[in-house]
Amino acid sequence: MTDEITFDDFLAVDIRVGRVLEANEFPQARKPAYKLKVDFGGEIGIKKTSAQITDLYQTDDLIGRLVIGVVNFPPRQIGPFMSEVLILGFDDGEGRISLISPGHEVPLGGRLQ
Structure with missing residues (x-):
């Protein structure tokens, strides 16, 4: 069972759409990861x-x-890198993360409704 939240709790999480501009290897990470730069609009x-x-x-x-991505979490230090947003995805059942994205083009920075 999942914990219930209020609608106001949900609204407090700022979830936006962005476009990946850069993706680079992150060899200093404890678990295999990439460093991304994402454009969330103006x-x-x-x-x-x-x-x-x-x-x-x-x-x-x-x-x-x-x-x-969730854009209103505080920045988090990950080794030598400061992460500013949390990109969202689902575990595929084998521990691999599958990114979520809109099914069509939408304006950058659009908020999840």
């Missing part, structure tokens, strides 16, 4: 993040891809 801007998505994605596959 209001949010370009943010950096670390994502453990190396099992299903190559860096070249990520460039230009729309992704979904």
Whole structure:
């Protein structure tokens, strides 16, 4: 059973769409990960993040891809890297993370409704 939250709790999580501009190896990470730069549009801007998505994605596959991220968490230090957003995905049942994204083009920075 999952814990219940209120609608106001849900609204407090700022989930936006962004486009991956850069994807690079992150050899200093404890678990295999990439360093990403994601454009969340004019209001949010370009943010950096670390994502453990190396099992299903190559860096070249990520460039230009729309992704979904939580943009209002505080920055988090991951080794020598400061992660500014949390990119969202689902475990595929084998421990690999599959990114979620909109099914169609949407404006960068659009908020999950």
